[in-house]
Amino acid sequence: MKLLNMITEYAKAAPGTVALNERAYDRYRRYSFDFDQKNFKLDFTNGALIYKSIKGARASPTATDFMARNPNVTIWDGSTEAPDEPREATG
Amino acid sequence: MSTFKEATVYKVGESYLGKDVWAMDLMPPIEASHWSQAKATTLKPTVVYSARQHANEVSSTSHTLKLAELLLTDPAYRDKLKKVNVVFHPITNADGAQLAYDLQKMTPDYMLHAGYLSSLGVDVTAAQWDTDPILPESGIRSKIWRTWLPDIFLNPHGYPTHEWVQLFSEYAAWVRTRSVETRDYWTMRGWWMPGSRGWTIRSIRATRTSR
Numbered sequence: 118m119k120l121l122n123m124i125t126e127y128a129k130a131a132p133g134t135v136a137l138n139e140r141a142y143d144r145y146r147r148y149s150f151d152f153d154q155k156n157f158k159l160d161f162t163n164g165a166l167i168y169k170s171i172k173g174a175r176a177s178p179t180a181t182d183f184m185a186r187n188p189n190v191t192i193w194d195g196s197t198e199a200p201d202e203p204r205e206a207t208g
Numbered sequence: 209m210s211t212f213k214e215a216t217v218y219k220v221g222e223s224y225l226g227k228d229v230w231a232m233d234l235m236p237p238i239e240a241s242h243w244s245q246a247k248a249t250t251l252k253p254t255v256v257y258s259a260r261q262h263a264n265e266v267s268s269t270s271h272t273l274k275l276a277e278l279l280l281t282d283p284a285y286r287d288k289l290k291k292v293n294v295v296f297h298p299i300t301n302a303d304g305a306q307l308a309y310d311l312q313k314m315t316p317d318y319m320l321h322a323g324y325l326s327s328l329g330v331d332v333t334a335a336q337w338d339t340d341p342i343l344p345e346s347g348i349r350s351k352i353w354r355t356w357l358p359d360i361f362l363n364p365h366g367y368p369t370h371e372w373v374q375l376f377s378e379y380a381a382w383v384r385t386r387s388v389e390t391r392d393y394w395t396m397r398g399w400w401m402p403g404s405r406g407w408t409i410r411s412i413r414a415t416r417t418s419r
Contacts, residue, residue: 120360120406134399141398166400174405181337183353183361184405191353193406196363199399201267 120193125163135164137200142166212280213237214289220297221348224327227302229345231352234279234294245355254293254358258349261333263304264323267366272298295356302345303327319368363403367396 129135142159145166149157160168180186184194209232210217220231235248248254257275259268276296278285299305301323308323326332326343335341336350353361 121404124401128399138398138400141396145397166397167404168400168402169404179337181333182403182405183358186337187353190357191359191361193360193404194363195360195401195405196365196403197399197401198365198367198397199267199271200396201265201366201368 121162121167121169125165125167128165129163138165141200209276209280214280214286215276220352221344223302223345224343225303225306227306229299229302229348230297231348232276232296232298234276234289234296236289248293249356249358252291252293253360254295254356255360255362256295256297256352256356256358257362257364258297258300258352259364260299260301260305261331261363262324262365263299263301263332264308264320264368265366266308268364269298269305270366272296272364293356295352295358297348297352300345300349301326301332304332365402 145157146159150159158168159166162169174180174182174185174188176188177185182194184191209215214234214237216233216235218231218233219228221229223229257272259272260266262268273296276294276298279289279294280286304323304326307327308320311318311320311322326345328343330343332343332345333349335343335346338346341347352358
């Protein structure tokens with residue numbers, strides 16, 4: 118959680134990110150979460166949308182991700198999504 | 209970036225269609241004649257940024273290289289290299305990147321989704337732990353992992369935000385798998401994280417159980 122707090126703190130400090138996210142999250146809420154709350158999650162961490170493994174990750178030598186495969190070495194394995202185009206092009 | 213003394217740029221492999229795949233290690237300059245990779249990653253934590261798995265997601269490479277630029281040129285960022293080894297692997301799917309680049313010359317407003325996958329039409333990481341994958345670039349992430357044994361492994365993606373994915377277009381992941389963690393977004397979600405996997409009490413217990 119400490120890592121996620123640091124990540125969200127820096128993400129929110131980036132110019133324009135908060136406004137972009139608020140607009141995008143609001144739109145996503147209207148066209149997904151409000152339509153189907155079972156399948157479209159809105160899991161926020163400090164105001165940033167982050168899908169976590171709620172039950173944790175089970176270590177497995179055949180797991181595909183780096184942390185679950187080698188939790189004694191890699192303590193965090195994360196993926197991020199960022200818009201490819203600038204804010205004014207996002208419609 | 210290879211002109212900076214903090215940067216070690218090297219070819220880390222090749223793609224199925226023969227394109228060079230590059231990586232770059234950032235550390236404070238090393239003056240010694242001999243150097244131990246094992247000690248380097250033991251004495252300091254290591255973070256790997258392995259970008260552009262899905263090659264039409266261009267911002268993945270852009271923002272990781274921007275971070276590399278800051279680490280090399282901004283004294284405040286560069287100072288962080290005293291505390292952490294940073295490894296950049298800016299393009300995982302080099303063949304897809306070339307295809308997306310070629311396609312954008314013709315259709316710059318499209319999502320260029322043909323570049324998302326590898327040259328053989330499967331995800332470039334599908335066989336990343338195989339000992340002899342058909343796609344040679346599939347093994348590069350695991351090769352970097354084995355080399356550095358990183359504490360943190362990051363997989364930054366981008367997504368085309370100007371075009372909404374149609375609900376039943378068969379592109380949306382939810383339609384195919386009922387999985388909402390991946391590409392179910394037919395509208396953008398700003399900056400977000402589809403996956404965050406870290407140590408928990410449960411995972412530590414599982415590790416002990418698996419020994």
